[in-house]
Amino acid sequence: MDLEENIINCKKCERLIKYRNSRSIPSRYSSWTYWNRPVPGYGDINGRLLIIGLAPAFSGGNRTGRIFTGDKSSDFLISSLYEAGFTNIPISENKDDGLIYYNMYITLALKCAPPDNVPLKEELENCSPFFRQEINGMSNLKAILVLGKIAFDSFISYLDNADIKHGKFKFGNKTFYELGDKRLYCSYHPSPRNVNTGILKKADFTDFLKEIKKYIEQ
Numbered sequence: 001m002d003l004e005e006n007i008i009n010c011k012k013c014e015r016l017i018k019y020r021n022s023r024s025i026p027s028r029y030s031s032w033t034y035w036n037r038p039v040p041g042y043g044d045i046n047g048r049l050l051i052i053g054l055a056p057a058f059s060g061g062n063r064t065g066r067i068f069t070g071d072k073s074s075d076f077l078i079s080s081l082y083e084a085g086f087t088n089i090p091i092s093e094n095k096d097d098g099l100i101y102y103n104m105y106i107t108l109a110l111k112c113a114p115p116d117n118v119p120l121k122e123e124l125e126n127c128s129p130f131f132r133q134e135i136n137g138m139s140n141l142k143a144i145l146v147l148g149k150i151a152f153d154s155f156i157s158y159l160d161n162a163d164i165k166h167g168k169f170k171f172g173n174k175t176f177y178e179l180g181d182k183r184l185y186c187s188y189h190p191s192p193r194n195v196n197t198g199i200l201k202k203a204d205f206t207d208f209l210k211e212i213k214k215y216i217e218q
C-alpha cells in the first residue's frame with residue numbers, strides 16, 4: 001500500500017472515528033455522502049513549497065475528501081493562493097473542480113476532523129508518522145508555511161524527531177526563520193474566526209504568499 005492508501009485506511013484514533021460517525025450532518029449538506037475518513041495531503045510532492053494546516057473541518061475536507069476543500073477556510077486560502085500564482089483556479093469546492101497546485105503540496109498535522117477543531121496530543125502523535133513521510137517525500141523542498149500554532153508545533157516536533165538543528169523559533173504571524181537551505185514561514189490559520197475578526201487580512205496574507213513564491217523561485 002502506498003502512503004495515501006495507508007492514511008485513508010488508518011483507524012488509530014478511536015475518538016476521532018466516533019466523532020465523525022456520530023455527528024449530525026448540517027441540513028445544507030443533507031444531499032451529500034460525507035467522506036468521513038482521513039484526508040491525505042494533495043498537490044505536487046516534487047514542489048518547493050509545503051503548506052501545513054491543522055486538520056480537516058467536519059464539513060470541509062471531511063465532507064469532500066480533499067484537503068482545504070468546501071469550506072470558508074478553503075475559500076480564503078485557495079483564492080489567496082490563486083492571486084499569488086500557486087493554483088490554476090481560485091476555488092476549491094469538490095474533488096472534481098479541476099484544482100491544480102503549482103510547485104507546492106499541502107497537508108495537515110492531523111488527517112481526521114477533531115471535535116471543535118482541537119486535537120489531543122496523542123492524536124497528533126499517532127498521526128505524526130504520516131506527516132513525517134510526506135515531508136521526507138519532498139526532495140525539492142525549499143520553504144515550509146505553517147498555518148497556525150498547532151501546525152508550527154507539529155513541524156518543530158518533526159525537526160526534533162529528525163534531529164535537525166534549529167534556533168529558538170517562536171510562532172508569529174508573517175514571520176520567517178532560516179533553516180539551513182530552507183526557510184520556515186509562519187502565518188495565522190485562515191479560519192473563519194481569524195478572517196471575520198480581521199486578525200488575518202486577505203491583502204496581507206496574499207502579499208505574504210507572493211513573498212514566499214519569490215523566495216522559492218530564486
Ligand code: SF4
Nearest residue numbers: 010012013038112127
Ligand atoms: S488522525 Fe491520523 S493517526 Fe488518527 S486515525 Fe486519523 S489518520 Fe489515523
